[in-house]
Amino acid sequence: MARHGARTPFLLQLSLLLLLRPGGTLGCASVAVGSPVVPLGSAVTASCTIQSELCHGLEQGKVRITWMLDNEPVAGSQHRGPGDTEVSNLTLPQFNRTQAKLWCWVEWNGTKQRVGMAEIRAGYPPAKPFNLSCVLNLSDYGLTCQWEQGADSHLPTSVALKCAGSRAQAVTGCTPQGGRSHCTVPRRLLQLYRQMDIWVSATNALGTAESEHLCIDPMDVAKLDPPALQSIQSIPFQTDCVALAWEVARSNAHMELQCELRYRAPEDPAWAVVTGIIGQAGTTQHCGFLFGTQYHFQMRCRRSSARGYWSEWSLDRNYTTHEKAPTGKLDAWWSAWPDGAGGRLEVQLRWMAPQRQEANGRVLGYHVTLSPRRRGRNPPTVCNTTHTQCNFSAPAGTRRVYLSAYNAAGESAPTEVILLERKGQPLAGLWTVPGGERSLWVHWEAPPAPVAAYVLEWQRVSSEPGRCSACWQMERDGAATAALIRDGIEPFQRYNISVYPLYKDAIGVPVHAAAYSKQKAPSYAPKLHLKSISKSDAELCWDPVPVEMQNGFITSYTIFWANSTAEVSSAAVNPSLSSFVIRKLKPSTLYKVHIMASTAAGGTNGTSLTLVTMVLDDIEIQFLFLTLGLIFVLLILLLICFQKNGRVKQQFWPSVPDPANSSLGKWVPAELQQEPLQLPGMREPGLATISTVAVLERAAGKQPSAWAKEPAAETTGSFPTLPQPYVRQEAPGAPGRGWAAAEPCQGLGGSGETVQYAQVVGDGYKGQQQAPLRLYLRSSSTQPLLLDPSPSPKPYENLWFHGAAPHGCPGDGGCPEELPATFPLLQGLRIGGAEELHDCRAL
Structure with missing residues (x-):
């Protein structure tokens, strides 16, 4: 049962398709339109009728009718018609298609089927043909007519050429094939030497259009065959006239003809036409031709009634007229300047070639003379040339020269040329x-x-x-x-x-x-060159564009420059200049520069130039180098002064005593303590020796008066035991090295504390000059010497005594008269709380 129920809709659809298909057996549906061909843009009406009594199976169901215009659905109205029919009406208010198919569809129980179709065409009535013309061909006497079609009607259109005699009915002369717009009426339908009416008729479904009627005698529109030129010759000699002979075509021999002749030289822009020539004459003469000139001749004819067409032009026939001696004067121009060496006149003479009407043939050359021709005598020729200029030398004071042209027929009269200032x-x-x-x-x-x-x-x-x-x-x-x-x-x-x-x-x-006859932009712009640059200015230069490449008058040069932040600036430069200075640039900045050359017709950009401004100007750089140079020179001079002058060195770098080692009582130079023992053999002979040791005492309340000098061996006294510092010494004559004790010196004031001094006199090293006497002082004080402005002494010496001993001191050595005041090492010393230094006596 289920399978039987599923098969039922398929059977209903199949029966519906067989019953409702167009041209079906029963024919229960029909489509009707108001007109199958309508004017384009007009309204279209249509109806679709379904007869239910003829369509078995549709009696119980509801039928729905729809419309489709080609593939586009359109809406119609449906109602029940008489006799148990369903009717749908459709109205298209504006039909804008040239061709379309209108379909009627029936939908029943969910099934949709096409049941009818009508084809509709739209267009315009045929356009009126125009420009009708006909030509009679005398070879077969067929009349060929042609015309121009009007606008396309979008509808099938039939065109025919109609013709009618004076008493005959109109007949179709010919029908064009393949959409052409010309056809030929056969001879059997023509009436020669009689008037005929000819027109073009165009017909389509919307109407008929006819061209203007052409009323002609077919012989009046006959196109004749061209004549043939037989001969051309000049008559008589030395005139400008020629005689021509021709022969008409055989097909035109029985007609009265009117002919035309045309000719021109190769240099002429247009033809010269001679009219009014009778064709049957066969010959004619014409004058006004130039001598020695080649001409092209052509001829054509038509019927004398002047209502027919001209024949085609005959084939060209060339002829060259005879020559004659040149005539007229020559246009001349000159330049003259004196020749300082030979006292003659140098002349450059230029002239224009004679015109055709004056040359009278082909000019073979030119003569230049200094005097005119006279009967029976030819003057000497300074130039005989085929060119239109001549350079020659003439006697000083020459004011006239004579110029003439010649051809195969003769020479022209001389032209006098006056050399004016x-x-x-x-x-x-x-x-x-x-x-x-x-x-x-x-x-x-x-x-x-x-x-x-x-x-x-x-x-x-x-x-x-x-x-x-x-x-x-x-x-x-x-x-x-x-x-x-x-x-x-x-x-x-x-x-x-x-x-x-x-x-x-x-x-x-x-x-x-x-x-300039015409201008355009320059072919290229000049190339920029950097002439000079500073931190704020850049001078650019360029070579001007060659005149051949300017293509016009240079109106300006424009300089463009931009930095890395795309700040673009420009300046226009006068075209007469070839350099420009860009100002107000930023220091140490990269710029890109290019130039544009402009004419009235446009401009052309040049290649880009990259430049970087300087950090300093040249003057600033020079000043900086000059300053550095002066400083360097001063430093060198100061260094030299310090090396060469000890006093100057002492003023800038004084020797400051070391407070830690300022006790003279315990003073033993550190360098001496740390100095390694050297063997006698490792020292050069003749080393320094101690010859005299003097101990000075100062009495209470007295100033020291002098320094005593005695041998070290005689030193005596009952001084308290004090630390015995030693100094390096060598006995005279002894090559070895030893130590000598400095004897104590006790003041007479009985303070119990003494200040010991020693003067050491020694020999210099071998090979050295005798050094001045050196005084070595010793003290047991432990007070720092902070008020001493002198530098710390080197081992075994005091710099205060580098110079010579003062005058007035006894012995070989010396001592200052005012020891505390003049010896800075003793100014701040107080031994055992003593207020003053006591006098010392020499031991």
Whole structure:
């Protein structure tokens, strides 16, 4: 049962498809439209009818009808119709498609099926054809007509060429094939030498359109075959006339023809046309041709009624007229300067080639003479050249030369050239205007004096000599204020232009101007160079752009510079300058600089230059080095002074006594204690020896008067036992080393404490000069010597006694007269609380 229930919907769907399919057996559905072809943009109506009585199985269910325009659903209205039918109506207010399919769908019990379809087309009525024209071909006498179609109608359109005789009904002459817009009416449908009505008809589903009717005699539109030129010759000799002969085509021999002749030289921009030639004549003459010139000739004909078409032009026939001696005067220009060595005149003569109407053929060369030709005598020739310039030397004082041209037929009359001085009035003003990419208009303001002619010279700046074929021209109209120059003018190149006014007896001073026919941005910008740099300024320089690469007048140079923080600055520079100083830069900063060269038509950037500003300026660096140099010199001088002068050294670096070792009573130099014992043999002979030891005593209340000197062997007295310091000594004549005791000295005041002094006299080392006497003092005091400004003594010596002994002291040694005042070591010493030092006597 379950399987039977599942099969039922499938059977219902299959039966519905068979019953409702378009063209089905029962035909229970139909689709109708108002019109299958409608104007584009108009409304479209349609209806779909379902007849339930013819569709078995739909009686019990509800039917739903829907619409689809191509693949797009559209909404319609559904209602119940008469006779148990379901009807759906559809209205499309604006149909904007040229072609579409409208489908009717039925949905029953969840199944959707197409039951009907109608195709709709939309477009426009046919456009009116125009420009109808016909030509009769005399080879087969078929009339070929052509026209232009109008706008596309988007609908199938049939086109036909209609024709009708004066008394005959209209017939279709021909139908174009493949969408073409021309066709040929056969000879059997034509009536020659009679008027016929011809037009084009275009028809489609929306209407019919016809072109303008063409009423013609087919023979009036016949296109004849061209004639053939037979011969051309000059008649008579030394005239400018030629005679021509031709032959008409055989198909045109029975017609009255009207022909035209045209000719031109290769240099002519257009053809010259000769009209009114009768075709049956076969020959004609025409004058006005130039001598020695090649011409191209062509000819064509048509019927004399002048209503037919011209035939094609005949094939070219070339002919060169005979030559004649050149005529007219030559335009000449010169430059003259004296030759200082030989006393002659150097002349550069330039001239323009004669025009075609004056050359009368091909010019073979030019003659330049210093005197005119006379009958029966030819003057000597200074130049015989095929060029248009000549350099020659003439006697001083030459004021006239003569120039002539010659060809194969003869020589022209000489042109007198007067070598006038260039001292006349100049022009009042001069300016130029571009006349195109390869031409320039030169305008000037005429001078007050009357002018006979003007000479214009121009030269490309920095161009190679002789690059311009004719860099000058003459304007013979003295009232002219402008001239157009074309020869040798190129865009983006500078030209210097000069204009000379020619007077009756002089040549005016030239006025100059520079010009471009067209400008653009320079080809490249100059390359920057760093000339100098400081901490705040940088001087840049560059080479100007060559004139050939400027492509216009340089209006300015612009310098751009930027630091690492992208702070960009710029400055415009006059184009006449080639250097620039950038100011107000930051010290020790990296900058990138580039230059832009500009013309009126644009600018070009150059390559970038990287520079770094300095920390110090040159003056600051020089000052710093100078200061350091002076300091160094001063240090050297001070060092030299300290090394060479002990007193100076003493003032800056005094010897300060060591308080820890300041007791003279226990003083034994540390260096002496620490000095290792040396063998006698290791010392040089003749070492220092002690010869005399003197002990001084000072009486109470008295100043020491003198220092005694006695041999060390005689030292006696009953002094208390004191520590016995020793000094190094050597006995005279003894090569060894030993110690000698300094005897004590007791003051007479009976204080029980004495100050002992000793004077040691010794010999110098071997090979040394005799040193002055040295006084060695000893004290048992333990008080530090802090008030002594003198340096600490070296072992065995006191620096106070480096000099010579004072005068007035007895013996070989010496002692100061005022010992406490003059000997700083004793100023602060007090032994045993004694207030004064006692006198010592010599022992």
